[in-house]
Amino acid sequence: MTSTPQERLKLVGRAEPAAAALTWAMNLDDSDSPRDVIDALALALYVSGEQPHAVSLELEHVKPDAPLCPDDARVLRTSDDDGMRATLSVGDGWTLRVIRRTNGTAVLTVCAITEALARDVLAICAADATVEPESDASQVSMGFWHSGAHGPQRRERPITAASWSEIHGNYGTDISAAMQRLMALRADDVTGRLLLLHGPPGTGKTSALRALAREWAEWCQVDCILDPEVLFSNPGYLMEVAIGVDTYDESKRRWRLLVLEDCDELIRGSAKESTGQGLSRLLNLTDGMLGQGRDVLVAITTNENLSRLHPAVIRPGRCLAQLEVGRLSPEEATAWLNRELADRPKPVAGPEGMTLAELIEFRDERSRIQATPTPSASDTVGYL
Incomplete structure (x- = not known):
């Protein structure tokens, strides 16, 4: 007999009589x-009281x-x-659950x-289990948050980020000076607590945030919110x-920068009506009750006009x-092309x-694959 989605399987654990x-x-x-089952079984003897002590450990660079x-x-x-x-293992007097991610x-x-x-x-499991990552100045650690089937999830991975000294010439004189500060x-x-980068697409807002993550790496962890x-x-x-x-160790405590990209609906003038409580919660996170005592900054990129x-x-x-990140002026664009292309046309x-995107496309001789359909006779006929 086939089961319906409404039918449920119940696993019941019975404890030995104890106080x-x-x-x-x-x-x-x-x-x-299957991971939900492993999560439940890992706690079975803890709930029953047979193994009443639980200790957890997070490892990086495994x-x-x-x-x-x-x-x-x-x-x-x-x-x-x-x-x-996910792995569930047992030994003499203990139960071990290991969740291992592909990001190490x-x-x-x-x-x-x-x-x-x-x-x-735990000490046996962690012994010689990790390795020191190779030092690479162009690599910076960035966290990525999303809400999945198991609730909020954060994954951390290295990204490549240019230093500010390498890319400052990609921006106009005024915005470059402000970004330098x-x-x-x-x-x-x-x-x-709020960083606002606004301007047309392709002007380098995301590149600037990657450089910021690298320049602030010693004191600030950057996390990107995917949703x-x-x-x-x-x-x-x-x-x-x-x-x-x-963390109670002040020497290890760091600020966090939450990056929200292309959040036009959240911060435009009609946000209160279109997003409900979204705008209020954003403001509460930056300087309201929710943000009090939290070393949290929020960076928002938007294409909206100020x-x-x-x-x-x-x-x-x-x-x-x-920061308003705009197109390079004709003079600035010409200077950029002369610097990057030398004797090339x-x-x-x-x-x-x-825009910076247009300049880089020409410099790197990128050609896009595209096809433009030929207009049919019906496309050119108007209606009265």
Whole structure:
């Protein structure tokens, strides 16, 4: 007999009679994954009280061949799903769940009969499991947030970023000088919490943010929000991102810069009517109750003209930086072409100048694949 989506499978764990014992049940349906089962089974003996001590550890730069498991462990379950491998293993008095990601990070959780045993198992798993990354000045660590089937998820990976000294010539004189001031800021210099970069597409807003991530790497972690419309419509997701990871070691505490790209709907003048609470929650994150005590900055890129932005976004005191990144003027574009192309043939910059994307396309001799359909007779006939 085939099952329907409404039918559910229930796994029930019964605890041995004990003073602090609990029973547990997990309901499964077709929306659950094998990893959900591993997550539940990993906590079964912790819930029952048989293994009442749990300790977790996060690892970065994990070696591909690192076992992350004691030699005498017995593997009960494995799962490969959505770029993550989950493993459930057991040993004498302990249970180990390992979530291993393709980006070289892993989360280990051990439940054991004593806390000392749990920590010993973790130590064995972590021994010689990681490697120091090769030093590359052009690489900077960036986090990527999205809300998935298992709630808010953050993945960290290195990205390539040019230094500001390498790209400052890609911007007009005025905006380059303003960006230079921004790049030179340090934690003690922070006043406002909002960075606003606005201007036409292809003018280098994203390139500037990558350079900023590199220049601020010592004191600020940059995270890109892949689904900002979901972030500000889901309070739980927003809290997870805003709170981040606390540390009591002040020497290791860093600011965080949340990057929201192309958020025109969120900050334009009609945002309150079109996005509901999205604008209010953004403002609350930057200088409201939610942002108090959190070392969080928010960078927004938009193609909107300044005159169309919501006045609450650009009011004095809220913005750390408000930068209009525009086209290079005819003179600036010509100077860029002379510098980059040397003796090669050069286009003539029109009266409106050129965008950085147009200049780079010509410099790198990129040719796009395109086809323009031939107009048919019906396309040229008008209607009365």
